[in-house]
Amino acid sequence: MGNFFVCKMIFCRFMQEIVSNIVAWYLKNARDLPWRNTRNPYSVWLSEVLLQQTRVNQGLPYYEKFIVHFPTIHHLAQASEDEVLKTWQGLGYYSRARNLHKTARIVAESLQGNFPQTPEGLQKLPGLGPYTAAAIASIAFNYPEPVLDGNVARVVSRMLDIHEAVDLPSVKKGMIEWLRGQIAYAEPGTFNQAWMELGALVCLPARPLCDSCPIASWCMARQRGTAEELPVKKAKAKVRERWFHYLHLENENAIWLVQRQAGDIWEGLWEFPMYEAASEKEVPSDWLPKLVADPQQVKISLQRRFTHLLTHQRIHASFWKLSTRPENLRLQQPIFEFPLVQEELPALHRLMDKYLKAN
DNA sequence: AAATCGGGGCC
DNA sequence: GGCCCAGATTT
Numbered sequence: 001m002g003n004f005f006v007c008k009m010i011f012c013r014f015m016q017e018i019v020s021n022i023v024a025w026y027l028k029n030a031r032d033l034p035w036r037n038t039r040n041p042y043s044v045w046l047s048e049v050l051l052q053q054t055r056v057n058q059g060l061p062y063y064e065k066f067i068v069h070f071p072t073i074h075h076l077a078q079a080s081e082d083e084v085l086k087t088w089q090g091l092g093y094y095s096r097a098r099n100l101h102k103t104a105r106i107v108a109e110s111l112q113g114n115f116p117q118t119p120e121g122l123q124k125l126p127g128l129g130p131y132t133a134a135a136i137a138s139i140a141f142n143y144p145e146p147v148l149d150g151n152v153a154r155v156v157s158r159m160l161d162i163h164e165a166v167d168l169p170s171v172k173k174g175m176i177e178w179l180r181g182q183i184a185y186a187e188p189g190t191f192n193q194a195w196m197e198l199g200a201l202v203c204l205p206a207r208p209l210c211d212s213c214p215i216a217s218w219c220m221a222r223q224r225g226t227a228e229e230l231p232v233k234k235a236k237a238k239v240r241e242r243w244f245h246y247l248h249l250e251n252e253n254a255i256w257l258v259q260r261q262a263g264d265i266w267e268g269l270w271e272f273p274m275y276e277a278a279s280e281k282e283v284p285s286d287w288l289p290k291l292v293a294d295p296q297q298v299k300i301s302l303q304r305r306f307t308h309l310l311t312h313q314r315i316h317a318s319f320w321k322l323s324t325r326p327e328n329l330r331l332q333q334p335i336f337e338f339p340l341v342q343e344e345l346p347a348l349h350r351l352m353d354k355y356l357k358a359n
Numbered sequence: 360a361a362a363t364c365g366g367g368g369c370c
Numbered sequence: 371g372g373c374c375c376a377g378a379t380t381t
């Protein structure tokens with residue numbers, strides 16, 4: 001931390017020039033993205049939530065889909081949560097979709113359709129943390145609050161050659177404070193987007209394009225040759241192994257699905273009735289009696305196996321085709337029937353989608 | 360402070 | 371296979 005504040009002092013007298021260079025670079029090189037053609041708070045909010053922990057290229061088609069499906073916050077507020085989840089399907093981090101819907105209802109019904117205009121006010125809404133509140137306030141309402149996302153943290157840590165973990169709250173605070181000291185030198189929304197864009201296009205995680213960087217001459221990491229080592233991050237959690245056994249039951253016009261409950265992955269999404277085994281060794285003969293009243297009346301065959309990789313979990317999924325009467329099943333949740341038409345299926349998660357498409 | 364939540368692109 | 375991404379929320 002000591003190192004950090006020394007750097008901060010050294011750079012004080014160059015701040016205006018640094019900001020001016022970044023903004024000039026941004027105005028010339030920024031990508032043409034749909035949410036940059038407006039300052040409409042609804043569009044800004046939607047884009048920011050969609051892009052949390054998500055690359056622009058991945059979020060872009062979802063932004064278009066949401067704008068077509070829900071042109072205003074009132075359309076979104078009046079939709080059901082299932083409709084919102086369905087539009088979100090495949091993007092991941094599904095609590096974002098539920099919070100998006102909650103916030104739409106709060107703004108539409110309690111705030112007369114108007115978003116709060118300050119970071120503090122915005123951060124009270126579900127799904128809006130420090131980053132998103134600052135982003136909306138600065139871009140939509142011209143409020144001078146710097147954003148700190150993965151891009152900005154990388155750029156700043158290299159600028160100042162910070163070797164402490166950037167996910168440490170104290171280090172985050174220091175970087176925001178440093179940025180706050182220079183945000184007055186530009187339009188807040190442009191200032192914030194310029195830093196992020198620099199991280200996304202030039203100050204890349206690996207092999208940064210320092211020769212194209214508008215502030216390379218002030219970059220301490222470049223001067224010291226440490227850019228590729230930065231930013232430093234704390235160690236990550238290990239991957240959990242899980243074994244899912246899915247029961248595939250369908251007839252001519254219905255497919256049996258249950259909705260996943262809270263407190264686990266894929267909350268609120270739909271899938272086949274499922275039994276989670278405690279280990280790889282746990283075999284069907286052990287768990288089948290737990291799922292059906294009379295195993296004698298069941299025909300069962302292994303259809304397909306997938307290994308589905310997530311960030312912190314590895315799902316070993318087995319899909320068993322089941323033939324029996326529905327009354328014979330012992331399920332904790334009620335069974336729902338849906339017409340077997342792809343468009344009519346509710347928001348399934350990625351693994352289910354993979355299985356259905358493979359058949 | 361640590362754990363959890365996804366999916367995809369890149370090396 | 372590991373890392374990272376326009377992070378937030380819960381414990």
